[in-house]
Amino acid sequence: MTTGVRRRMGVEERRQQLIGVALDLFSRRSPDDVSIDEIAAAAGISRPLVYHYFPGKQSLYEAALTRASDDLAERFVEPQDGPLGARLLRVMRRFFDFVDEHGPGFSALMRGGPAVGSTKTNALVDGVRQAAYLEILAHLRVEEPPARLELVVRSWISLAESTALIWLDGRRIPRGELEAQLVHDFAALAAVSAAHDAEMAGLLRRVFAEEPAESPFTDLVGRLVSLAS
Amino acid sequence: MTTGVRRRMGVEERRQQLIGVALDLFSRRSPDDVSIDEIAAAAGISRPLVYHYFPGKQSLYEAALTRASDDLAERFVEPQDGPLGARLLRVMRRFFDFVDEHGPGFSALMRGGPAVGSTKTNALVDGVRQAAYLEILAHLRVEEPPARLELVVRSWISLAESTALIWLDGRRIPRGELEAQLVHDFAALAAVSAAHDAEMAGLLRRVFAEEPAESPFTDLVGRLVSLAS
Structure with a gap:
């Protein structure tokens, strides 16, 4: 399948390489449309050698999704200092970076379908x-x-997912606008909940009291006041 | 399997009866846990007779889901008169009625899994x-x-789904509060979007201008004002 000299890789090194190649292909197209032959060709090895490392496409897909899940979870990690609104905005930027890099695969996964809807993949998403x-x-x-x-x-996390999916479908709104909007959506959903419940109102007051004069949250209030006038 | 006299049903009548019995079982437990034997017993017919009408559990599940989907879509239909906020609130009540009636089946469907994640079921949900x-x-x-x-x-529809799923997981918040909150969430998400975009601001002004003094939307504004004070 390949020409020239091929360096021999160790077992774990080869597995990791295959996972990387597969993740790249599963990210760029719907996983249902990616074949083991393509993965083999992209990795520069034979089809039987792929099967030597992974029993089938589903197990390779699950390994690739495990790597992508770890990657995404790491992007959520944000130091706990500075204004909360600014922290959330940085996380949203990294979330959209991830969605951007894995667009078609992310859509296929979140919309469900034969290749992606196993118990294992659902557990990874959860x-x-x-x-x-x-x-x-x-x-x-x-x-x-x-x-x-x-x-x-939890419902805001689901809102971030659906906003990203809708963005991927045509990218008709600049992602920077959606990142800022999602931070504002978080404040808005929290405010609605606080409008219905005293405990939430207390929590919201404590959080917002710590925000500086210039933050995504005060920006939202300013925008809403000018909207109402 | 049954005792006493059994009236002979026509083919379509029997199919519809089986769909109703199956929908009831698929609603009350996760579809993966419902067997054809149980459906047969609940319908008062033999297992082979079930297979005479439906080739397998999947096709019966899809027929039941088709009926449930039609039912839910009908509950969204609301006359276009009176205040918009009040209309949305009535739709939310009927949505939670549906979710309440079909709880475990709704959860299993929306969370995905072997029995429920087919191309056909995804198309029904969409x-x-x-x-x-x-x-x-x-x-x-x-x-x-x-x-x-x-x-x-679209993102608000997804928020309503995730709110219902979280509610089903323990029912720790009264559903009436969530119905009202979702109407408020719609206004809040629209307001955030309007705070970022002039066209949305124009649309929101037109819609809210038609709301009467007493409506779920003015209720939200009142609640937020008292929260901020």
């Missing part, structure tokens, strides 16, 4: 959601979230 | 989302939505 959820709670300095805070954070 | 989207656009009296309005409406 693992990333849980990592995002725990990271946000840590930034809010809450260890035992009341049900309404859990709802706000 | 069909319901599209019906909800078009219904909301009709209420806003918009035929050709700008990209930002499409984003607000």
Whole structure:
């Protein structure tokens, strides 16, 4: 299949290389459309050698998705200093970087389908959601979230996913605008919850009291005031 | 399998009866846990007779999901008169009625998994989302939505789904509170979008100008004002 000299790789090195090649292909097209032959060709090895390392496309897909999930979860990690709004905005930028890099594969995964909807892939997606959820709670300095805070954070994570999916479908809105909007959406959903519940109102007051005069949250309030006038 | 006299049903009548029995079982437990034997027993017929009408559990599941999808899409239909906020609130109530009636099946479907993640079931779910989207656009009296309005409406539909799923997981927040909150969330997401875009601001002004003094939207503004004070 290849010409010239091929350096012999160790088993783990070869596995990691195959995962990298597969992740690249699964990111750029829907996983259903990627064949083992293509992965073999891109890795510069024979089809039987791919099967030597992975029993089939599903296991290679799951290995690639595991790497992508770890990568995404790492991008959520943000130092807990400076204004909260600015922290969230940096995380949103890294989230959209990830979505941008893995567009078609991300869409296929989140929309479900034969190649991507296994118990294992669902568990990986839920693992990333849980990592995002725990990271946000840590930034809010809450260890035992009341049900309404859990709802706000988890439903906002789902909103970020659906916003990214809609963005990928034609990219008709600049991503920078969506990153800023999602930070504002978080504040808006928290404010609606606080408008219904005293405990959430107390939590929101504490968080916002720590924000500086210039932050994405005060920016939103300024925009809404000028909108209402 | 049954005792006593069994009336002979016509083919279509029997099919419809089986779909109803299956939908009831698939709603009350995760579809993966429901067997053809149980469906046969609940319908009062033999297992082979079930297979006479449906080639397997998957086709019966898809028929049941088709009926549930039609049912849900019908609940979105709301006359276009009276205040918009009140219309949305009535739709949210009927949506939560549906989610309440089909809880475990709804969760299993939306969380994906072996029995529920087929191309056909994904298409049914997307069909319901599209019906909800078009219904909301009709209420806003918009035929050709700008990209930002499409984003607000579609991402709010996804927020309603995730809110319902989180509610089903323990029902720790009264559903009436979530129904009202989702109407407020719609206004909040639209306001954030309007804070970033002049076209959305114009649209929002037109819609809110038609709301009466007493509406879920003015209720939200009142709640937020008292929160801020």
